[in-house]
Amino acid sequence: MTNQNMLVKSRDSRVNHRLMELAMSISNSNVLPRTAMPELMGLLGGLLVQPKNKLIKPLEDGSGKGTTKVNTWIDSMRASSPTRVKNSSENRDQSYWTIFHPSALNMFNQIIYKSNEKQIVVFLDYDGTLSPIVADPNRAYMSKKMRATLKNISRHFPTAIVSGRCLDKLFSFVRLAELYYAGSHGMDIKGPTNRRSTERGSNDGVLLQPASEFLPMINEVYKILVEKTKSVPGAMVENNKFCLSVHFRCVDEKSWATLAEQVSLVLNEYPKLKLTQGRKVLEIRPTIKWDKGRALEFLLESLGFANSNNVFPIYIGDDRTDEDAFKVLRNKGQGIGILVSKIAKETNASYTLQDPTEVGQFLRHLVDWKRTSSRSHKL
Numbered sequence: 001m002t003n004q005n006m007l008v009k010s011r012d013s014r015v016n017h018r019l020m021e022l023a024m025s026i027s028n029s030n031v032l033p034r035t036a037m038p039e040l041m042g043l044l045g046g047l048l049v050q051p052k053n054k055l056i057k058p059l060e061d062g063s064g065k066g067t068t069k070v071n072t073w074i075d076s077m078r079a080s081s082p083t084r085v086k087n088s089s090e091n092r093d094q095s096y097w098t099i100f101h102p103s104a105l106n107m108f109n110q111i112i113y114k115s116n117e118k119q120i121v122v123f124l125d126y127d128g129t130l131s132p133i134v135a136d137p138n139r140a141y142m143s144k145k146m147r148a149t150l151k152n153i154s155r156h157f158p159t160a161i162v163s164g165r166c167l168d169k170l171f172s173f174v175r176l177a178e179l180y181y182a183g184s185h186g187m188d189i190k191g192p193t194n195r196r197s198t199e200r201g202s203n204d205g206v207l208l209q210p211a212s213e214f215l216p217m218i219n220e221v222y223k224i225l226v227e228k229t230k231s232v233p234g235a236m237v238e239n240n241k242f243c244l245s246v247h248f249r250c251v252d253e254k255s256w257a258t259l260a261e262q263v264s265l266v267l268n269e270y271p272k273l274k275l276t277q278g279r280k281v282l283e284i285r286p287t288i289k290w291d292k293g294r295a296l297e298f299l300l301e302s303l304g305f306a307n308s309n310n311v312f313p314i315y316i317g318d319d320r321t322d323e324d325a326f327k328v329l330r331n332k333g334q335g336i337g338i339l340v341s342k343i344a345k346e347t348n349a350s351y352t353l354q355d356p357t358e359v360g361q362f363l364r365h366l367v368d369w370k371r372t373s374s375r376s377h378k379l
């Protein structure tokens with residue numbers, strides 16, 4: 001680092017520190033109405049210099065070979081599963097993070113202002129966003145209230161669910177034929193259909209399947225992985241059609257290394273498959289350049305918004321795989337990404353919501369705002 005950079009860095013951290021102190025003291029006093037605080041914090045976020053910190057980082061397949069690769073995976077599996085109480089520097093990271101990524105509920109008016117009367121398109125991840133995370137992936141149900149909210153949202157805005165799950169499973173949870181669905185991390189995209197054909201799993205409404213040639217390979221690897229992971233208690237392999245999930249939520253931490261080794265040994269035989277990581281899950285998918293970000297772009301094009309400036313996509317997700325979509329929006333300078341998380345994480349999203357309950361509240365605010373603004377346009 002040059003002397004000049006060091007000077008800038010130390011000045012930045014002093015400025016940050018002072019701004020934080022001021023923000024906290026204002027927030028603890030009664031000088032401003034409480035409702036003005038979130039906005040002030042958001043504006044401060046624009047002034048602060050974000051420190052390079054040790055937030056949880058997204059993992060790619062792990063460079064290196066053999067042991068190095070497996071060790072990288074295990075480190076990442078541990079890093080994304082914090083079990084101890086935070087120390088003071090982690091608490092400070094959390095405070096910075098909150099300022100840089102304010103609550104989308106508190107900043108609702110600012111978000112609407114940013115949308116500038118453009119067409120809002122809503123993209124939603126499923127697990128951890130619309131349904132709470134549970135131990136058994138087959139029981140990750142969405143609440144009735146959330147289903148009603150989604151129905152309402154889709155009446156007012158084009159709406160898509162973008163998930164790592166396979167389409168059939170996703171549809172069996174959501175059961176709304178009027179939505180767009182992008183399953184298998186965006187590798188299986190379907191438009192709105194009549195409900196019966198979607199329930200039958202028919203191909204009606206299929207818009208894109210960019211990894212169809214991988215289907216036999218994925219099925220083969222699924223069978224091998226089910227066999228190989230049998231010896232690890234709690235491990236579960238889920239077939240998501242164009243990708244696979246190896247779950248370790250119910251695996252004792254002492255066995256994570258064994259599980260990672262088994263998966264690594266299998267993947268060594270399939271260089272056309274790669275590994276990414278989600279919430280207590282190792283995701284195996286084709287090496288094609290396709291992800292939730294590309295799915296978002298494809299859906300916007302299908303909706304007639306290719307190269308359009310008149311669209312404001314809102315993408316809400318909780319997972320590392322959602323970062324690809326946040327990144328697309330950030331690079332385009334279009335719309336916003338909202339990360340669902342209570343804890344500080346490195347992210348390309350601009351705003352946060354704490355959990356699926358807050359996601360539901362945010363979506364209902366959008367519906368209310370749309371109803372009110374349509375009424376006032378009619379007057």
Ligand SMILES: O=P(O)(O)OC[C@H]1O[C@H](O[C@H]2O[C@H](CO)[C@@H](O)[C@H](O)[C@H]2O)[C@H](O)[C@@H](O)[C@@H]1O
Nearest residue numbers: 126127133134135137140163164245249279281
């Ligand atoms: O893209 P998403 O809709 O977020 O799907 C990502 C993975 O979600 C599911 O696993 C996660 O949720 C489970 C149920 O709450 C939980 O048990 C698991 O630990 C989480 O990783 C799903 O089962 C996976 O197939 C998806 O890839």
